[in-house]
Amino acid sequence: xxxxxxxxxxxxxxxxxxxxxxxxxxxxxxxxxxxxxxxxxxxxxxxxxxxxxxxxxxxxxxxxxxxxxxxxxxxxxxxxxxxxxxxxxxxxxxxxxxxxxxxxxxxxxxxxxxxxxxxxxxxxxxxxxxxxxxxxxxxxxxxxxxxxxxxxxxxxxxxxxxxxxxxxxxxxxxxxxxxxxxxxxxxxxxxxxxxxxxxxxxxxxxxxxxxxxxxxxxxxxxxxxxxxxxxxxxxxxxxxxxxxxxxxxxxxxxxxxxxxxxxxxxxxxxxxxxxxxxxxxxxxxxxxxxxxxxxxxxxxxxxxxxxxxxxxxxxxxxxxxxxxxxxxxxxxxxxxxxxxxxxxx
Amino acid sequence: xxxxxxxxxxxxxxxxxxxxxxxxxxxxxxxxxxxxxxxxxxxxxxxxxxxxxxxxxxxxxxxxxxxxxxxxxxxxxxxxxxxxxxxxxxxxxxxxxxxxxxxxxxxxxxxxxxxxxxxxxxxxxxxxxxxxxxxxxxxxxxxxxxxxxxxxxxxxxxxxxxxxxxxxxxxxxxxxxxxxxxxxxxxxxxxxxxxxxxxxxxxxxxxxxxxxxxxxxxxxxxxxxxxxxxxxxxxxxx
Numbered sequence: 180x181x182x183x184x185x186x187x188x189x190x191x192x193x194x195x196x197x198x199x200x201x202x203x204x205x206x207x208x209x210x211x212x213x214x215x216x217x218x219x220x221x222x223x224x225x226x227x228x229x230x231x232x233x234x235x236x237x238x239x240x241x242x243x244x245x246x247x248x249x250x251x252x253x254x255x256x257x258x259x260x261x262x263x264x265x266x267x268x269x270x271x272x273x274x275x276x277x278x279x280x281x282x283x284x285x286x287x288x289x290x291x292x293x294x295x296x297x298x299x300x301x302x303x304x305x306x307x308x309x310x311x312x313x314x315x316x317x318x319x320x321x322x323x324x325x326x327x328x329x330x331x332x333x334x335x336x337x338x339x340x341x342x343x344x345x346x347x348x349x350x351x352x353x354x355x356x357x358x359x360x361x362x363x364x365x366x367x368x369x370x371x372x373x374x375x376x377x378x379x380x381x382x383x384x385x386x387x388x389x390x391x392x393x394x395x396x397x398x399x400x401x402x403x404x405x406x407x408x409x410x411x412x413x414x415x416x417x418x419x420x421x422x423x424x425x426x427x428x429x430x431x432x433x434x435x436x437x438x439x440x441x442x443x444x445x446x447x448x449x450x451x452x453x454x455x456x457x458x459x460x461x462x463x464x465x466x467x468x469x470x471x472x473x474x475x476x477x478x479x480x481x482x483x484x485x486x487x488x489x490x491x492x493x494x495x496x497x498x499x500x501x502x503x504x505x506x507x508x509x510x511x512x513x514x515x516x517x518x519x520x521x522x523x524x
Numbered sequence: 525x526x527x528x529x530x531x532x533x534x535x536x537x538x539x540x541x542x543x544x545x546x547x548x549x550x551x552x553x554x555x556x557x558x559x560x561x562x563x564x565x566x567x568x569x570x571x572x573x574x575x576x577x578x579x580x581x582x583x584x585x586x587x588x589x590x591x592x593x594x595x596x597x598x599x600x601x602x603x604x605x606x607x608x609x610x611x612x613x614x615x616x617x618x619x620x621x622x623x624x625x626x627x628x629x630x631x632x633x634x635x636x637x638x639x640x641x642x643x644x645x646x647x648x649x650x651x652x653x654x655x656x657x658x659x660x661x662x663x664x665x666x667x668x669x670x671x672x673x674x675x676x677x678x679x680x681x682x683x684x685x686x687x688x689x690x691x692x693x694x695x696x697x698x699x700x701x702x703x704x705x706x707x708x709x710x711x712x713x714x715x716x717x718x719x720x721x722x723x724x725x726x727x728x729x730x731x732x733x734x735x736x737x738x739x740x741x742x743x744x745x746x747x748x749x750x751x752x753x754x755x756x757x758x759x760x761x762x
Contacts, residue, residue, distance in 0.1 A: 242670050244666060244669060244670055265674075267672075268672040268673070268674060269672060270672070271669075271670060271671065271672035272671065272672040276670040276671075278663060278666075278667060280663055281663075282661065282663035282664050282666065282667035283664070283667075284682065284685065284686060285664075285761050285762060286685050286686055286688060286759070286761050287685070295668075295671070295681070296671040296672075298681070299668075299671055299672060299673045299677060300672075328761075329761060343667075343671075347671075347672075
């Protein structure tokens with residue numbers, strides 16, 4: 180990440196977050212066990228995990244909807260856990276949040292729902308009107324402004340939720356399974372709206388999801404959670420192409436166009452089988468052909484995919500290289516010097 | 525045969541008796557009932573709303589719930605409400621007479637009936653408020669908290685607003701209950717339609733007066749329910 184190298188402002192820092200729920204007649208339920216997380220300003224960070232992994236608790240500990248049993252929550256340089264109620268309320272105005280089930284006021288129109296956080300901030304009615312008009316425009320609901328939530332589709336409701344969350348110009352937007360109640364097309368439109376907002380307004384986004392497709396389409400970095408811990412994290416491309424933990428591998432395999440070894444197990448060839456990972460613009464270059472051309476070896480593509488991770492092109496090929504061992508070794512070395520990740524299977 | 529003929533001659537029929545009812549008296553009693561109902565409903569709603577909101581907020585897993593002082597408040601309020609609700613209205617009326625006298629200067633009459641009506645109905649209404657507030661989607665409360673709303677704002681702008689149809693229904697039920705309570709207050713000279721039914725209908729065996737009173741109360745209840753239902757429909761956004 181550029182941000183890390185340049186020491187860009189660290190927006191959110193979670194340090195050793197533990198959360199245990201006291202239960203009657205049972206051991207306390209531990210939802211988070213020593214979670215550490217750092218978010219850079221302007222990035223889209225995804226947390227993925229199965230239900231019960233603790234990702235929702237993690238998200239809610241950032242604005243202290245769930246107060247951690249121990250640990251420190253720093254947002255914009257301020258330790259939230261040390262704040263009094265009034266100060267925390269002020270700080271929360273700068274932390275937007277959207278929800279799986281939208282959580283709109285059912286008795287208020289689209290317009291009044293978006294105006295609600297501005298009313299809390301005690302803006303003048305003129306200022307509220309202007310800001311709400313802007314936000315309606317941003318999420319494309321100007322025509323529906325006088326309707327009630329029950330008259331809207333799921334996607335429209337989430338747009339209201341997004342407009343409402345952005346009303347007070349937050350530094351960060353927390354997304355709690357924001358697309359899990361939506362159909363695939365609507366999910367795409369909401370995700371591209373989030374991406375737009377991130378790009379245009381520079382708002383940092385932290386989202387939690389159980390769908391790898393969501394991570395792949397908009398996140399810069401990802402953390403994988405299981406049993407209240409982050410088991411793997413890194414840039415989405417790294418985690419996607421080289422999953423280490425078994426739960427990560429499961430998530431990656433859920434996305435249809437990635438390659439697993441299962442379909443290869445029945446394959447019996449003469450040559451040596453390698454997996455080649457492409458990333459960036461190299462994905463569209465004839466690298467493989469150029470490398471093989473100078474030798475007497477040939478290749479057969481057994482499986483392959485070329486796609487985009489957020490905006491970064493990537494490719495993954497499983498190739499059988501046929502030829503003398505010398506030639507094949509030379510090809511693999513050449514591919515590696517060109518910066519490709521090559522693994523012999 | 526002679527006796528029977530004489531009886532027919534002397535005893536007026538039911539309808540003749542109805543015609544002879546002193547409508548001025550009935551009108552006055554109706555007014556008194558409306559007066560008692562209006563004021564007791566007003567104070568019941570104010571007190572009961574406060575009590576109900578407090579009960580809701582301090583109950584487990586709600587905005588103030590879980591804290592030690594909240595448990596104490598909830599326990600105390602809940603006990604008070606249960607005690608008041610378990611005492612039959614007629615007994616309650618007699619029990620709190622000193623309090624009534626202290627509060628409004630009289631133990632009887634229309635004015636004297638209002639404090640016991642409020643004391644009896646407010647806890648009942650408070651429980652209805654509590655359960656109406658419980659129906660509010662927790663997610664909406666969470667969203668408001670995440671926006672930085674104070675607890676007071678959440679109560680005013682989220683809880684009471686989102687629960688409004690439930691609250692209107694609760695007011696309707698309480699108003700109907702109060703109609704029958706006002707009738708009972710007639711037992712100790714509270715005035716109103718109940719008092720009329722007691723004095724004329726029961727003590728002087730004037731069945732027709734009793735019938736008219738019951739009919740008037742039925743009409744009153746019917747109107748209250750219809751207005752309440754119409755308001756619920758008007759404010760419903762689901």
